[in-house]
Amino acid sequence: MLRIDLASRVPVYEQIANGLRAELVAGRFGPGDRLPTVRALAIDLGVHHNTVAQAYRQLAEEGWLELKRHRGATVRERHRPSNRPDGPETFARPLRELLAKALAQGLSRQMLIRELMDSVHRLEGGVL
Amino acid sequence: MLRIDLASRVPVYEQIANGLRAELVAGRFGPGDRLPTVRALAIDLGVHHNTVAQAYRQLAEEGWLELKRHRGATVRERHRPSNRPDGPETFARPLRELLAKALAQGLSRQMLIRELMDSVHRLEGGVL
DNA sequence: GCACTTTGTCTGTTATTGATATACAAATGC
DNA sequence: GCATTTGTATATCAATAACAGACAAAGTGC
Helix, strand or coil: CCCCCCCCCCCHHHHHHHHHHHHHHCCCCCCCCEECCHHHHHHHHCCCHHHHHHHHHHHHHCCCEEEECCCEEEECCCCCCCCCCCCCHHHHHHHHHHHHHHHHCCCCHHHHHHHHHHHHHHHHCCCC | CCCCCCCCCCCHHHHHHHHHHHHHHCCCCCCCCEECCHHHHHHHHCCCHHHHHHHHHHHHHCCCEEEECCCEEEECCCCCCCCCCCCCHHHHHHHHHHHHHHHHCCCCHHHHHHHHHHHHHHHHCCCC
Protein backbone atom coordinates (compact mmCIF):
# COMPACT_ATOMS: atom_id res chain seq x y z
CA MET A 1 0.00 0.00 0.00
CA LEU A 2 2.27 2.76 1.21
CA ARG A 3 6.00 2.95 1.10
CA ILE A 4 7.95 4.74 3.77
CA ASP A 5 11.54 5.78 3.37
CA LEU A 6 13.09 6.11 6.77
CA ALA A 7 16.27 7.52 5.26
CA SER A 8 14.44 10.40 3.65
CA ARG A 9 14.64 13.77 5.28
CA VAL A 10 10.96 14.46 4.82
CA PRO A 11 9.38 13.26 8.05
CA VAL A 12 7.63 9.94 8.13
CA TYR A 13 4.33 11.36 9.30
CA GLU A 14 4.35 13.67 6.31
CA GLN A 15 5.28 10.89 3.94
CA ILE A 16 2.24 9.04 5.18
CA ALA A 17 0.06 12.12 4.82
CA ASN A 18 1.40 12.79 1.34
CA GLY A 19 0.84 9.25 0.23
CA LEU A 20 -2.69 9.09 1.57
CA ARG A 21 -3.50 12.49 0.15
CA ALA A 22 -2.36 11.33 -3.26
CA GLU A 23 -4.69 8.37 -3.05
CA LEU A 24 -7.52 10.54 -1.82
CA VAL A 25 -7.04 13.01 -4.66
CA ALA A 26 -6.91 10.12 -7.07
CA GLY A 27 -10.30 9.04 -5.77
CA ARG A 28 -9.15 5.65 -4.60
CA PHE A 29 -11.16 6.18 -1.44
CA GLY A 30 -14.76 7.27 -1.57
CA PRO A 31 -16.67 9.28 1.01
CA GLY A 32 -17.55 7.20 4.02
CA ASP A 33 -14.74 4.73 3.48
CA ARG A 34 -12.78 3.72 6.54
CA LEU A 35 -9.03 3.99 6.67
CA PRO A 36 -7.07 1.45 8.68
CA THR A 37 -6.67 2.17 12.36
CA VAL A 38 -3.59 4.06 13.41
CA ARG A 39 -2.13 0.99 15.04
CA ALA A 40 -2.85 -1.31 12.13
CA LEU A 41 -1.23 1.03 9.66
CA ALA A 42 1.62 1.67 12.06
CA ILE A 43 2.37 -2.03 12.34
CA ASP A 44 2.07 -2.35 8.60
CA LEU A 45 4.59 0.43 8.06
CA GLY A 46 6.80 -0.45 10.97
CA VAL A 47 6.47 2.86 12.75
CA HIS A 48 4.94 4.07 15.98
CA HIS A 49 1.19 4.51 16.04
CA ASN A 50 1.61 8.09 17.15
CA THR A 51 3.40 8.83 13.92
CA VAL A 52 0.42 7.59 11.93
CA ALA A 53 -1.94 9.46 14.21
CA GLN A 54 -0.11 12.68 13.41
CA ALA A 55 -0.54 12.07 9.70
CA TYR A 56 -4.26 11.39 10.18
CA ARG A 57 -4.61 14.57 12.22
CA GLN A 58 -2.96 16.59 9.50
CA LEU A 59 -5.29 15.20 6.86
CA ALA A 60 -8.22 15.86 9.15
CA GLU A 61 -7.15 19.48 9.48
CA GLU A 62 -7.05 19.72 5.72
CA GLY A 63 -10.61 18.48 5.59
CA TRP A 64 -9.97 15.08 4.09
CA LEU A 65 -10.81 12.92 7.07
CA GLU A 66 -13.28 12.85 9.87
CA LEU A 67 -11.69 11.62 13.05
CA LYS A 68 -13.90 10.30 15.79
CA ARG A 69 -12.58 8.71 18.88
CA HIS A 70 -13.38 5.07 18.35
CA ARG A 71 -14.80 5.10 14.92
CA GLY A 72 -11.50 5.32 13.13
CA ALA A 73 -10.81 7.69 10.28
CA THR A 74 -13.58 8.06 7.73
CA VAL A 75 -13.17 9.84 4.41
CA ARG A 76 -15.16 13.05 4.24
CA GLU A 77 -17.90 13.77 1.78
CA ARG A 78 -16.11 16.36 -0.26
CA HIS A 79 -12.96 18.33 0.11
CA ARG A 80 -13.41 22.02 -0.42
CA PRO A 81 -10.18 23.53 -1.65
CA SER A 82 -8.31 25.32 1.04
CA ASN A 83 -9.00 29.02 1.16
CA ARG A 84 -5.47 30.30 0.87
CA PRO A 85 -5.12 31.72 -2.63
CA ASP A 86 -1.64 30.41 -3.26
CA GLY A 87 -0.15 31.66 -6.47
CA PRO A 88 1.74 29.67 -9.05
CA GLU A 89 4.86 29.94 -6.95
CA THR A 90 3.66 27.07 -4.81
CA PHE A 91 3.83 24.77 -7.77
CA ALA A 92 6.11 26.20 -10.44
CA ARG A 93 9.15 26.61 -8.26
CA PRO A 94 9.12 23.20 -6.59
CA LEU A 95 8.60 21.65 -10.00
CA ARG A 96 11.61 23.40 -11.47
CA GLU A 97 13.76 22.46 -8.53
CA LEU A 98 12.61 18.88 -8.81
CA LEU A 99 13.53 18.85 -12.48
CA ALA A 100 16.90 20.42 -11.78
CA LYS A 101 17.62 17.78 -9.18
CA ALA A 102 16.60 15.01 -11.54
CA LEU A 103 18.76 16.36 -14.34
CA ALA A 104 21.64 16.80 -11.95
CA GLN A 105 21.31 13.12 -11.06
CA GLY A 106 21.65 12.19 -14.65
CA LEU A 107 18.08 11.33 -15.57
CA SER A 108 17.54 11.90 -19.24
CA ARG A 109 15.43 14.74 -20.57
CA GLN A 110 13.50 12.16 -22.54
CA MET A 111 12.46 10.28 -19.45
CA LEU A 112 11.47 13.45 -17.66
CA ILE A 113 9.41 14.59 -20.62
CA ARG A 114 7.69 11.23 -20.67
CA GLU A 115 6.84 11.45 -16.99
CA LEU A 116 5.56 14.99 -17.34
CA MET A 117 3.38 14.05 -20.28
CA ASP A 118 2.05 11.11 -18.33
CA SER A 119 0.95 13.46 -15.61
CA VAL A 120 -0.59 15.81 -18.13
CA HIS A 121 -2.64 12.99 -19.55
CA ARG A 122 -3.71 11.85 -16.13
CA LEU A 123 -4.76 15.38 -15.30
CA GLU A 124 -6.68 15.73 -18.55
CA GLY A 125 -8.44 12.49 -17.81
CA GLY A 126 -9.41 13.80 -14.42
CA VAL A 127 -7.94 10.73 -12.87
CA LEU A 128 -5.50 12.34 -10.60
CA MET B 1 18.50 36.61 -7.17
CA LEU B 2 17.46 33.91 -4.74
CA ARG B 3 14.42 33.76 -2.56
CA ILE B 4 14.52 32.07 0.79
CA ASP B 5 11.43 31.06 2.68
CA LEU B 6 12.28 30.88 6.35
CA ALA B 7 8.84 29.48 7.12
CA SER B 8 9.36 26.50 4.86
CA ARG B 9 10.27 23.21 6.40
CA VAL B 10 12.89 22.45 3.83
CA PRO B 11 16.12 23.71 5.37
CA VAL B 12 17.51 27.02 4.23
CA TYR B 13 20.86 25.59 3.19
CA GLU B 14 19.04 23.18 0.92
CA GLN B 15 16.82 25.89 -0.49
CA ILE B 16 19.97 27.76 -1.42
CA ALA B 17 21.53 24.65 -2.94
CA ASN B 18 18.36 23.86 -4.86
CA GLY B 19 18.05 27.37 -6.20
CA LEU B 20 21.67 27.55 -7.28
CA ARG B 21 21.50 24.09 -8.80
CA ALA B 22 18.50 25.12 -10.82
CA GLU B 23 20.42 28.10 -12.18
CA LEU B 24 23.46 25.96 -12.87
CA VAL B 25 21.41 23.39 -14.74
CA ALA B 26 19.76 26.21 -16.65
CA GLY B 27 23.21 27.32 -17.73
CA ARG B 28 22.94 30.74 -16.20
CA PHE B 29 26.48 30.33 -14.92
CA GLY B 30 29.28 29.23 -17.19
CA PRO B 31 32.40 27.30 -16.23
CA GLY B 32 34.89 29.50 -14.47
CA ASP B 33 32.28 31.93 -13.23
CA ARG B 34 32.56 33.05 -9.66
CA LEU B 35 29.67 32.80 -7.26
CA PRO B 36 29.31 35.42 -4.55
CA THR B 37 31.26 34.84 -1.37
CA VAL B 38 29.52 33.01 1.38
CA ARG B 39 29.31 36.14 3.47
CA ALA B 40 28.04 38.34 0.66
CA LEU B 41 25.30 35.90 -0.23
CA ALA B 42 24.54 35.36 3.43
CA ILE B 43 24.01 39.07 3.98
CA ASP B 44 21.96 39.26 0.83
CA LEU B 45 19.70 36.47 2.03
CA GLY B 46 19.73 37.45 5.66
CA VAL B 47 21.15 34.22 6.98
CA HIS B 48 24.37 33.12 8.61
CA HIS B 49 27.36 32.63 6.35
CA ASN B 50 27.78 29.09 7.62
CA THR B 51 24.40 28.28 6.20
CA VAL B 52 25.50 29.44 2.77
CA ALA B 53 28.79 27.62 3.18
CA GLN B 54 26.88 24.41 3.78
CA ALA B 55 24.97 24.88 0.54
CA TYR B 56 28.20 25.54 -1.35
CA ARG B 57 29.78 22.46 0.15
CA GLN B 58 26.85 20.33 -0.93
CA LEU B 59 27.06 21.61 -4.50
CA ALA B 60 30.79 21.04 -4.45
CA GLU B 61 30.21 17.44 -3.40
CA GLU B 62 27.86 17.05 -6.32
CA GLY B 63 30.58 18.28 -8.61
CA TRP B 64 29.10 21.64 -9.55
CA LEU B 65 31.51 23.89 -7.75
CA GLU B 66 35.19 24.06 -7.04
CA LEU B 67 35.84 25.41 -3.58
CA LYS B 68 39.23 26.82 -2.79
CA ARG B 69 40.05 28.54 0.38
CA HIS B 70 40.23 32.17 -0.62
CA ARG B 71 39.26 31.99 -4.21
CA GLY B 72 35.57 31.70 -3.58
CA ALA B 73 33.36 29.25 -5.38
CA THR B 74 34.01 28.77 -9.07
CA VAL B 75 31.71 26.87 -11.40
CA ARG B 76 33.24 23.65 -12.67
CA GLU B 77 33.92 22.82 -16.24
CA ARG B 78 31.34 20.17 -16.66
CA HIS B 79 29.11 18.26 -14.37
CA ARG B 80 29.26 14.55 -14.82
CA PRO B 81 25.98 13.00 -13.78
CA SER B 82 26.19 11.26 -10.47
CA ASN B 83 26.87 7.58 -10.73
CA ARG B 84 23.95 6.27 -8.77
CA PRO B 85 21.53 4.77 -11.26
CA ASP B 86 18.39 6.01 -9.61
CA GLY B 87 15.26 4.67 -11.14
CA PRO B 88 12.15 6.57 -12.11
CA GLU B 89 11.01 6.44 -8.50
CA THR B 90 13.24 9.38 -7.69
CA PHE B 91 11.22 11.56 -10.01
CA ALA B 92 7.82 10.05 -10.65
CA ARG B 93 6.77 9.75 -7.04
CA PRO B 94 7.75 13.23 -5.89
CA LEU B 95 6.05 14.63 -8.97
CA ARG B 96 2.79 12.86 -8.20
CA GLU B 97 2.88 13.96 -4.61
CA LEU B 98 3.57 17.50 -5.67
CA LEU B 99 0.59 17.40 -8.00
CA ALA B 100 -1.61 15.91 -5.32
CA LYS B 101 -0.64 18.65 -2.93
CA ALA B 102 -1.30 21.32 -5.52
CA LEU B 103 -4.71 19.90 -6.35
CA ALA B 104 -5.51 19.62 -2.66
CA GLN B 105 -4.74 23.30 -2.34
CA GLY B 106 -7.25 24.12 -5.00
CA LEU B 107 -4.98 24.86 -7.95
CA SER B 108 -6.83 24.13 -11.16
CA ARG B 109 -5.95 21.23 -13.38
CA GLN B 110 -5.68 23.68 -16.22
CA MET B 111 -2.97 25.67 -14.51
CA LEU B 112 -1.05 22.55 -13.56
CA ILE B 113 -1.24 21.26 -17.12
CA ARG B 114 0.05 24.59 -18.36
CA GLU B 115 2.98 24.51 -15.97
CA LEU B 116 3.80 20.94 -16.89
CA MET B 117 3.71 21.73 -20.59
CA ASP B 118 5.93 24.72 -19.98
CA SER B 119 8.48 22.47 -18.41
CA VAL B 120 8.20 20.00 -21.25
CA HIS B 121 8.90 22.73 -23.75
CA ARG B 122 11.82 24.00 -21.77
CA LEU B 123 13.22 20.50 -21.60
CA GLU B 124 12.73 19.98 -25.32
CA GLY B 125 14.50 23.24 -25.98
CA GLY B 126 17.39 22.04 -23.89
CA VAL B 127 17.16 25.21 -21.87
CA LEU B 128 16.64 23.74 -18.50
C1' DG C 1 -24.83 -5.00 32.69
C1' DC C 2 -20.05 -6.00 33.09
C1' DA C 3 -15.49 -7.28 32.08
C1' DC C 4 -12.32 -6.95 28.27
C1' DT C 5 -10.59 -5.20 24.17
C1' DT C 6 -9.99 -1.66 20.87
C1' DT C 7 -8.80 3.02 19.56
C1' DG C 8 -7.34 7.70 19.38
C1' DT C 9 -5.20 10.99 22.40
C1' DC C 10 -2.06 13.02 25.87
C1' DT C 11 2.27 13.70 28.30
C1' DG C 12 6.95 13.02 28.57
C1' DT C 13 11.76 11.62 26.73
C1' DT C 14 15.44 11.12 23.57
C1' DA C 15 18.06 11.88 19.47
C1' DT C 16 18.75 14.37 15.42
C1' DT C 17 19.73 18.48 13.14
C1' DG C 18 19.18 23.16 11.36
C1' DA C 19 20.90 27.66 12.28
C1' DT C 20 23.76 30.60 14.66
C1' DA C 21 27.84 32.52 17.26
C1' DT C 22 32.56 32.74 17.58
C1' DA C 23 37.17 31.79 16.88
C1' DC C 24 40.70 30.38 13.51
C1' DA C 25 43.99 29.93 9.55
C1' DA C 26 45.43 31.22 5.41
C1' DA C 27 45.61 34.11 1.30
C1' DT C 28 44.98 38.73 -0.69
C1' DG C 29 45.73 43.88 -1.30
C1' DC C 30 47.69 48.08 -0.24
C1' DG D 1 54.06 43.81 6.94
C1' DC D 2 49.63 44.46 8.44
C1' DA D 3 44.81 44.82 8.16
C1' DT D 4 41.21 42.68 5.68
C1' DT D 5 38.91 39.11 3.43
C1' DT D 6 37.41 34.34 3.07
C1' DG D 7 36.26 29.61 3.87
C1' DT D 8 36.41 26.37 7.73
C1' DA D 9 36.05 24.15 12.32
C1' DT D 10 34.02 23.85 16.96
C1' DA D 11 30.44 24.76 20.32
C1' DT D 12 25.83 26.02 21.54
C1' DC D 13 20.84 26.61 21.30
C1' DA D 14 16.30 25.62 19.68
C1' DA D 15 13.09 23.03 17.18
C1' DT D 16 11.09 18.75 16.22
C1' DA D 17 10.59 14.05 14.69
C1' DA D 18 9.91 9.61 16.52
C1' DC D 19 9.10 6.80 20.19
C1' DA D 20 7.42 5.02 24.89
C1' DG D 21 3.91 4.46 27.93
C1' DA D 22 -0.23 5.57 30.18
C1' DC D 23 -5.09 7.14 29.74
C1' DA D 24 -10.17 7.61 28.71
C1' DA D 25 -13.81 6.32 26.36
C1' DA D 26 -16.36 3.68 22.97
C1' DG D 27 -17.16 -0.76 21.19
C1' DT D 28 -17.74 -6.16 21.78
C1' DG D 29 -19.02 -10.61 23.65
C1' DC D 30 -21.06 -13.07 27.20
